[in-house]
Amino acid sequence: MPAPTNHFKQRLARGERVIGCWAGFADPYATEVLGTAGFDWLVIDGEHAPNDLRSIMAQLVALKGSDSAPVVRLPMGEAWAIKQVLDAGAQTLLIPLVESAEQARDLVRAMRYPPAGIRGAGAALARASEFSSIPDYVQTANDQMCLLVQVETRAGIAALDDILAVEGVDGVFIGPADLAADMGFPGNSAEAEVAEAIRDALGRIAASDKAAGILAVDDATAQQYAGWGAQFLSVGIDVVMLAKAARDTVKLWSGRG
Numbered sequence: 555m556p557a558p559t560n561h562f563k564q565r566l567a568r569g570e571r572v573i574g575c576w577a578g579f580a581d582p583y584a585t586e587v588l589g590t591a592g593f594d595w596l597v598i599d600g601e602h603a604p605n606d607l608r609s610i611m612a613q614l615v616a617l618k619g620s621d622s623a624p625v626v627r628l629p630m631g632e633a634w635a636i637k638q639v640l641d642a643g644a645q646t647l648l649i650p651l652v653e654s655a656e657q658a659r660d661l662v663r664a665m666r667y668p669p670a671g672i673r674g675a676g677a678a679l680a681r682a683s684e685f686s687s688i689p690d691y692v693q694t695a696n697d698q699m700c701l702l703v704q705v706e707t708r709a710g711i712a713a714l715d716d717i718l719a720v721e722g723v724d725g726v727f728i729g730p731a732d733l734a735a736d737m738g739f740p741g742n743s744a745e746a747e748v749a750e751a752i753r754d755a756l757g758r759i760a761a762s763d764k765a766a767g768i769l770a771v772d773d774a775t776a777q778q779y780a781g782w783g784a785q786f787l788s789v790g791i792d793v794v795m796l797a798k799a800a801r802d803t804v805k806l807w808s809g810r811g
């Protein structure tokens with residue numbers, strides 16, 4: 555019995571558009587709720603949500619029966635953190651602030667067992683191997699790894715063609731907020747210069763053998779990004795959804811006192 559098939563990786567490879575959402579409550583109960591909504595993928599955000607290895611693992615467990623594929627974002631692409639989260643059962647990683655092909659190659663290697671990479675062989679006690687119930691996990695896991703790198707600085711954009719040439723990178727995600735900030739327009743990814751950089755980058759990624767990804771928090775922007783070539787498209791953030799719904803409810807009733 556081989557390592558679990560990464561259906562999300564297969565869908566990207568087939569060129570399917572897949573719609574996702576950010577899971578930012580760092581709580582398995584909230585992520586389990588999201589997992590019933592019908593999203594194709596969910597980002598368990600270890601960069602900007604208060605997650606740690608145990609909360610990430612608890613959310614992987616919560617999504618085990620869901621059709622929503624878990625995508626785990628780490629704070630940075632450190633090999634030791636990648637080793638831990640893969641052993642916890644993650645198969646798709648979103649790694650922020652990638653700015654070179656060398657960095658991308660190092661991430662590919664960190665996600666794979668030797669000789670293709672440097673992932674430590676601890677599967678015997680790992681959730682990923684179902685605690686050794688998958689006897690050939692180490693021999694079959696590499697093929698199920700899905701690496702999504704975030705390009706979200708001017709340096710990353712400049713290195714995009716080189717990053718796109720790296721074997722083992724499955725997708726490139728453009729981070730609009732960080733890119734806008736790095737370009738001198740913090741908080742304004744709709745600024746013409748930033749929007750043009752996003753449009754150009756999504757087009758170049760879509761023309762490559764990688765999947766293009768991005769996040770939008772309003773429908774008009776999401777539609778625009780889809781038209782520019784976004785294939786794995788996140789269309790919301792759970793925390794923002796709840797906060798907005800709560801404020802709208804208060805606004806609705808505040809005038810009815």
Ligand SMILES: O=C(O)C(=O)C[C@H](O)[C@@H](O)CO
Nearest residue numbers: 602706729730731732733769
């Ligand atoms: O740069 C970006 O935009 C992203 O990487 C997404 C953000 O980190 C996400 O938290 C929404 O702001």
